[in-house]
Amino acid sequence: MPVVLQGLLTIVIGVAGCVAYFYFSNLVLDKFIYPARGEKAGHNINRANQVRPWLFLFPAIFVLGLYLVYPVVGSVIRSFYGRDGQQFVGLSYYAELFQGGDFTTAFLNNLLWVLFVPAASTFIGLLAAQLTDKLSWGNFAKSLIFMPMAISFVGASLIWKFVYANDAGIGLINAIRAAFGFENPVDVLQIPFWNNFFLMIILVWIQTGFAMVILSAALRGIPEETIEAAILDGANPWQLFFKIKVPQIMSTIVVVWTTITILVLKVFDIVYTMTGGNFGTEILPSYMMDYFVTSKGYASAIAVVIMITVLPVMIWNIMQSRKEMR
DSSP states (O other): OOHHHHHHHHHHHHHHHHHHHHHHHHHHIIIIISOSOSTTHHHHHHHHHHHHHHHHHHHHHHHHHHHHHHHHHHHHHHTTBOTTSOSBOTTHHHHHHTTOTHHHHHHHHHHHHHHHHHHHHHHHHHHHHHHHHTSTTHHHHHHHHHGGGGSOHHHHHHHHHHHTOSOTTTOHHHHHHHHTTOOSOOOGGGSTTHHHHHHHHHHHHHHHHHHHHHHHHHHHTSOHHHHHHHHHTTOOHHHIIIIIIHHHTHHHHHHHHHHHHHHHHHOOHHHHHHTTTTTTTOOHHHHHHHTTTTOHHHHHHHHHHHHHHHHHHHHHHHHHHHHHHO
């Protein structure tokens, strides 16, 4: 059967299945569970109306729950078994993780990413939002800053490979070094410790546009009366920005910061593309991938640790987002 017909048939069966589910579930609810007849007719109608929205939402909730819960439960269970998936090893993988070695390096590198990238992206995004709002060509500048958001992490990594290239004729850093008289080119991705920051700059470059757009909208939401009152009281531009505007949008800054933090804890592509986790640039996701084939139990234990690390930040992000919506 042609692929187009398969697709059309799938759509028809899916739509017909949804219609049949809603029709028969309503029929069962109204005719058998809460029938609108007898002495309790009014009570049954009210109860049926309370149940009906959940009846309609049930397929989506079930699929979403299965999609979210099954991988988590499966990973936790898998982390208790050995390489063959048959031998129960208990918490031995978790004990092995915290005995030091490469896991500690990956964890500390992840901590560096969490400290540097969200702070740098949010701060630069905030400055860009404030400065571009004052320019006549600010919208064009914002478009340029936001443009890296449209590039995938792998694509951005390939672009920055040229910037960091170990050749003065290609790489920007070595070209600058050559202009100042340094003859020997240097591979910045192989400099221990500092190479992590050269990788982080790529994610800051990508995420600054996101922070700028959100914070620019928040800055424009500050009442003009507040700004005018501060100017009349003699506030200079520095005080106006840091003592009036920033406190007014602090909740938005926190939401942007936590959103980027969650992204940072999941980042993998940049490190894997640029260094493959070598030269001391290992992070938790790339460390997990090292064992994804050879020991799925150990890789699952790392995945559980990543999930536990991300969870508090995600809960905090949701709480702040709700406050922002209010």
